[in-house]
Amino acid sequence: MDRAAAEQLDAADPLARHRESFVIDDDHLVYFDGNSLGRLPRRTEQRLAEVVRSQWGSRLIRSWSEWIDLPERVGDRLGRVVLGAAPGQVVVADSTTVNLYKLAAAAIAARPGRSAVVCSAEDFPTDRYVLAGLAAQHGLDVRSLAAPEGVGRAVDRDVALVMFSVVDYRSGEIADVASIASAAAAAGALTLFDLSHAAGSIEVDLDAWGVDLAAGCTYKYLNAGPGAPAWLYVRRGLQDSLMPPVWGWFGQRDQFAMGPDFEPAAGIRRWLSGTPPISGVVAVDAGVSVVEEAGMRAIRAKGIALTSMAVELADAWLAPLGFTIASPRDATRRGSQVALRHVEAYRLCKALIEEADVVPDFRAPDVIRIGLSPLTTRYCDVWDGLARLRGLAEERAWERHDPTPGAVT
Amino acid sequence: MDRAAAEQLDAADPLARHRESFVIDDDHLVYFDGNSLGRLPRRTEQRLAEVVRSQWGSRLIRSWSEWIDLPERVGDRLGRVVLGAAPGQVVVADSTTVNLYKLAAAAIAARPGRSAVVCSAEDFPTDRYVLAGLAAQHGLDVRSLAAPEGVGRAVDRDVALVMFSVVDYRSGEIADVASIASAAAAAGALTLFDLSHAAGSIEVDLDAWGVDLAAGCTYKYLNAGPGAPAWLYVRRGLQDSLMPPVWGWFGQRDQFAMGPDFEPAAGIRRWLSGTPPISGVVAVDAGVSVVEEAGMRAIRAKGIALTSMAVELADAWLAPLGFTIASPRDATRRGSQVALRHVEAYRLCKALIEEADVVPDFRAPDVIRIGLSPLTTRYCDVWDGLARLRGLAEERAWERHDPTPGAVT
Numbered sequence: 001m002d003r004a005a006a007e008q009l010d011a012a013d014p015l016a017r018h019r020e021s022f023v024i025d026d027d028h029l030v031y032f033d034g035n036s037l038g039r040l041p042r043r044t045e046q047r048l049a050e051v052v053r054s055q056w057g058s059r060l061i062r063s064w065s066e067w068i069d070l071p072e073r074v075g076d077r078l079g080r081v082v083l084g085a086a087p088g089q090v091v092v093a094d095s096t097t098v099n100l101y102k103l104a105a106a107a108i109a110a111r112p113g114r115s116a117v118v119c120s121a122e123d124f125p126t127d128r129y130v131l132a133g134l135a136a137q138h139g140l141d142v143r144s145l146a147a148p149e150g151v152g153r154a155v156d157r158d159v160a161l162v163m164f165s166v167v168d169y170r171s172g173e174i175a176d177v178a179s180i181a182s183a184a185a186a187a188g189a190l191t192l193f194d195l196s197h198a199a200g201s202i203e204v205d206l207d208a209w210g211v212d213l214a215a216g217c218t219y220k221y222l223n224a225g226p227g228a229p230a231w232l233y234v235r236r237g238l239q240d241s242l243m244p245p246v247w248g249w250f251g252q253r254d255q256f257a258m259g260p261d262f263e264p265a266a267g268i269r270r271w272l273s274g275t276p277p278i279s280g281v282v283a284v285d286a287g288v289s290v291v292e293e294a295g296m297r298a299i300r301a302k303g304i305a306l307t308s309m310a311v312e313l314a315d316a317w318l319a320p321l322g323f324t325i326a327s328p329r330d331a332t333r334r335g336s337q338v339a340l341r342h343v344e345a346y347r348l349c350k351a352l353i354e355e356a357d358v359v360p361d362f363r364a365p366d367v368i369r370i371g372l373s374p375l376t377t378r379y380c381d382v383w384d385g386l387a388r389l390r391g392l393a394e395e396r397a398w399e400r401h402d403p404t405p406g407a408v409t
Numbered sequence: 410m411d412r413a414a415a416e417q418l419d420a421a422d423p424l425a426r427h428r429e430s431f432v433i434d435d436d437h438l439v440y441f442d443g444n445s446l447g448r449l450p451r452r453t454e455q456r457l458a459e460v461v462r463s464q465w466g467s468r469l470i471r472s473w474s475e476w477i478d479l480p481e482r483v484g485d486r487l488g489r490v491v492l493g494a495a496p497g498q499v500v501v502a503d504s505t506t507v508n509l510y511k512l513a514a515a516a517i518a519a520r521p522g523r524s525a526v527v528c529s530a531e532d533f534p535t536d537r538y539v540l541a542g543l544a545a546q547h548g549l550d551v552r553s554l555a556a557p558e559g560v561g562r563a564v565d566r567d568v569a570l571v572m573f574s575v576v577d578y579r580s581g582e583i584a585d586v587a588s589i590a591s592a593a594a595a596a597g598a599l600t601l602f603d604l605s606h607a608a609g610s611i612e613v614d615l616d617a618w619g620v621d622l623a624a625g626c627t628y629k630y631l632n633a634g635p636g637a638p639a640w641l642y643v644r645r646g647l648q649d650s651l652m653p654p655v656w657g658w659f660g661q662r663d664q665f666a667m668g669p670d671f672e673p674a675a676g677i678r679r680w681l682s683g684t685p686p687i688s689g690v691v692a693v694d695a696g697v698s699v700v701e702e703a704g705m706r707a708i709r710a711k712g713i714a715l716t717s718m719a720v721e722l723a724d725a726w727l728a729p730l731g732f733t734i735a736s737p738r739d740a741t742r743r744g745s746q747v748a749l750r751h752v753e754a755y756r757l758c759k760a761l762i763e764e765a766d767v768v769p770d771f772r773a774p775d776v777i778r779i780g781l782s783p784l785t786t787r788y789c790d791v792w793d794g795l796a797r798l799r800g801l802a803e804e805r806a807w808e809r810h811d812p813t814p815g816a817v818t
Contacts, residue, residue: 023466033470040466045458048688052457056634057432057449061442061768067635095683097657098507109546121669126658126683129671133656137518217684225465226476227686247542248506249535256814258773260530262538274504274535275626277636279457280686359470364667405665 001312009309009379015302018294018375022223030385032360034373035197035337038223044286051282071276072269074285078231081292082222083195083214084205090233091268092218092281096196097126099215099232102271104134104161105245107190107213111160116141118154118162118189124169127194131163148175152183159189166204167197167335170363172307172327174202174335181210190238196220199231200291201336201374203300206233213238221336221373223287229280232271239267248273294375302374303336306382310338310370313386321393326367340368340389346405347398348389355397356388364405410721418718418788424711427703427784431632439794441769443782444606444746447632453695460691480685481678483694487640490701491631492604492623493614499642500677501627501690505605506535508624508641511680513543513570514654516599516622520569525550527563527571527598533578536603540572557584561592568598575613576606576744579772581716581736583611583744590619599647605629608640609700610745610783612709615642622647630745630782632696638689641680648676657682703784711783712745715791719747719779722795730802735776749777749798755814756807757798764806765797773814 010016023040031039055063071092078092079085093099108117119131121144128144135142143154148164155162162184164175177193184191192213198204200221206214214233218224234242247262249255250272254263264270291299308331314323318340326339342348349362361369368389372382392398419425432449440448464472480501487501488494502508517526528540530553537553544551552563557573564571571593573584586602593600601622607613609630615623623642627633643651656671658664659681663672673679700708717740723732727749735748751757758771770778777798781791801807 023462025467031469037465037470037473039469040461045461045466048461049454049458052449052454052634053432056446057454058434060440060448061446061770062762063635064446094503094507095657095686097659097683098503098655101655101657101682124658125661125664125667128669129656129658129661132671133654137654219684225461225688226472227684227689229686230683245542245546246507246510247538248504248510249533249538250506252534252538255534256773258534260537262541273510274506274639275628275636277504277638277686277689279634279688280636353471361470364665 003380003383006379006383013302013379015294015298015374018290019378021290022376024376028357030358030381030388031376032358032370032372032385034376035201035220035371036361037226038220038287038373039376040225041223041286041290043289044225044283047282047286048279051279067276067278070278070281071272074281074288075231075268077285078288079233081288082199082204082296083233084207085233086207086236088267089236090231091271092229092231092284093272093276094230096194096215096217096230097130099230100127100130100192100194101134102244102246103192103213103215103232103234104131104163106242107161107192108134108138108140109245110242111190114160115158116143116160118143118145118151118159120145120148120164122147122168122170123165124194124196127163127165148180151180155183155187155189157187159187161190161192163192165194165197167202169197170326170367170369171339172197172335172337174333177211178209181212185210197335197337200299201303203296211235218284218287222284223290224280224283228283229277234268234271244271246273250274250276290375299374303372304331306372306374306377306379307331307334307336307338309379309382310372310386313382314338314340317386317390318393321390336372336374338370338372340370341366342368344398347401347403348392350401351392351397352389356392358385358388412789412792415788415792422711422788424703424707424783427699428787430699431785433785437766439767439790439797440785441767441779441781441794443785444610444629444780445770446635447629447696447782448785449634450632450695450699452698453634453692456691456695457688460688476685476687479687479690480681483690483697484640484677486694487697488642490697491608491613491705492642493616494642495616495645497676498645499640500680501638501640501693502681502685503639505603505624505626505639506539508639509536509539509601509603510543511653511655512601512622512624512641512643513540513572515651516570516601517543517547517549518654519651520599523569524567525552525569527552527554527560527568529554529557529573531556531577532574533603533605536572536574557589560589564592564596564598566596568596570599570601572601574603574606576611578606579735579776579778580748581606581744581746583742586620587618590621594619606744606746609708610712612705620644627693627696631693632699633689633692637692638686643677643680653680655682659683659685699784708783712781713740715781715783715786715788716740716743716745716747718788718791719781719795722791723747723749726795726799727802730799745781745783747779747781749779750775751777753807756810756812757801759810760801760806761798765801767794767797
């Protein structure tokens with residue numbers, strides 16, 4: 001395979017035209033970090049300017065008649081386009097961390113008398129920390145597995161909640177969600193999945209998979225911007241029986257009656273807490289609309305092709321230089337990212353950013369994470385980025401960089 | 410007093426030029442709702458466009474080196490300009506509701522064995538609901554007072570937490586914070602104050618008042634936009650002994666080491682949970698910068714003058730038409746708002762908005778709330794708005810409007 005082959009793939013790429021939907025003003029930059037902070041859709045810039053200038057600036061408080069249901073409307077769209085969730089089960093709100101906390105706390109309260117929760121020792125920090133905090137507050141044991149696959153043996157009738165990520169934040173490995181959900185349900189435990197690295201990168205079907213609860217961020221493959229609000233999902237059949245721990249005025253049944261007692265709104269709305277961040281929710285809507293135009297099937301197909309190409313090039317170019325691939329080799333078990341392990345990963349990331357105009361993610365202790373967001377990454381980017389990494393590794397570029405950990409995010 | 414007198418006050422107003430800092434494109438509109446959703450500062454429009462286009466769109470993930478400390482930096486500025494808080498005690502994060510929850514939960518956990526919490530039955534709904542939810546989860550009694558003044562009798566050594574608003578959301582009455590804090594401290598209880606209607610409208614001195622914990626929104630007198638992120642304050646002396654209930658990766662001591670266990674960051678940073686909403690935090694910074702230029706002393710002086718004028722006109726024009734004033738007559742005990750009570754308040758609000766280009770707030774069951782944000786409200790606005798209300802009341806305009814409660818926020 002040579003670079004011309006990559007160029008041909010770009011020329012034939014049915015998603016290529018969707019790259020035009022994004023602000024991309026530096027063609028030399030190889031951005032391997034769309035899985036950490038997705039790129040800016042052009043329409044988002046316009047819609048935010050409109051929300052700020054017209055809706056807030058001119059219409060002022062009167063715009064609340066348009067805004068009041070926005071978290072649910074955008075949640076429904078996200079459910080339909082990205083999550084495989086029928087209407088009325090998804091709402092855009094708060095951060096991933098706060099949503100995981102709210103859902104996990106409610107699940108634990110709904111399984112009184114059970115003494116344990118199950119998670120993965122390799123899960124993203126905030127997931128593990130949220131659960132550890134709740135376990136400490138409620139005196140529960142945390143059964144921390146090496147990987148989601150061990151769940152069958154770890155779940156019994158003492159377990160209140162099973163919590164995993166659908167796509168592993170480092171390796172990109174896709175969990176077998178339906179099996180986990182089934183094993184948990186058989187033991188009467190609830191399931192909570194974090195889809196931060198899955199939503200917008202792989203085809204998701206929360207309803208069909210039998211997931212109870214889910215949450216995820218919107219600033220990765222959904223391209224909603226830094227710290228954009230997250231979403232949460234509660235399966236319809238559970239909605240009446242779960243009570244959020246945070247009782248807020250936006251979750252109140254008759255909000256503007258401002259009555260004396262909290263009466264949770266019907267459906268998913270009770271999971272709202274405070275006043276929703278309007279421009280953030282609008283940015284989520286804009287990001288999802290780009291995904292909708294491209295379609296999750298095509299996005300997933302290109303994600304598989306991009307990561308397969310990266311694995312092939314890594315085998316050919318990087319393995320001889322001391323790299324190993326820490327992602328599944330079976331593309332159907334891999335999200336839209338490839339983890340390359342190298343003993344000098346940290347300093348190689350610095351070299352890529354500072355010398356080669358390639359932006360990957362470093363993940364401690366030794367992973368260079370190559371995120372290949374299908375809407376904005378070209379086959380040529382994979383080629384160029386890995387070629388530049390090969391060049392840096394060949395010349396031992398890490399020797400030029402400070403090994404002191406700093407702000408390589 | 411005639412309208413010419415109001416015009417003269419505007420001409421002599423030292424804050425008049427700061428109105429130019431805002432987008433105001435409809436001079437006929439009388440906006441009495443800056444205490445619900447403050448107006449858009451011109452610089453905010455520019456700064457948001459810059460954050461979106463340059464920092465997100467072009468610099469992408471690399472902008473995190475600038476963003477990572479933003480919640481604390483803007484918190485410090487808010488502390489200095491608005492809250493009377495020395496550095497290191499304020500952080501911008503989440504919503505007011507979530508912040509109240511986090512602070513109240515931590516306070517309750519820090520006072521084990523105490524069986525009650527104290528609040529006001531008239532407080533804003535979200536405050537009461539948050540506390541009721543925590544009380545239910547922890548089996549605590551809620552001692553719900555008619556007003557903060559009863560706190561001396563209600564606080565004893567069974568009380569873990571005392572929680573009030575500094576400015577009442579309907580009447581605008583200012584609580585005697587220092588006395589409440591002192592009574593609570595004498596009983597070993599912690600205090601938590603909501604400053605949503607106080608921050609940016611009255612002079613606040615959290616450090617000097619002896620407040621333990623505080624939170625508030627930024628979209629009212631701080632003009633940060635709909636659903637902009639809130640802030641929270643933890644008194645320095647308490648910071649090491651309080652543990653947030655939500656353990657998130659942004660509150661972790663060595664965040665990017667992504668270690669196995671949650672170790673809370675030193676100082677105020679442990680109160681961060683998920684990834685901060687960057688454009689929201691920037692909008693808070695921009696809003697606070699406008700307040701800083703005008704100065705809280707001048708803002709408070711104008712607030713007193715505006716509400717005093719409104720009370721005077723209401724006495725002269727509206728009292729004969731069946732209105733009563735539900736705000737303190739002593740201006741030093743009143744925030745920057747005046748509550749007018751009328752049996753047809755709901756329909757009169759509709760008439761004001763739909764017929765008279767006056768936008769107040771309706772607050773159930775019978776209050777027309779006139780918010781007079783000092784940076785953007787002219788003396789002529791007070792005159793014109795109340796004159797139009799008088800006209801509508803004289804002609805019984807409510808008879809033209811549907812009494813069914815709808816979306817008058």
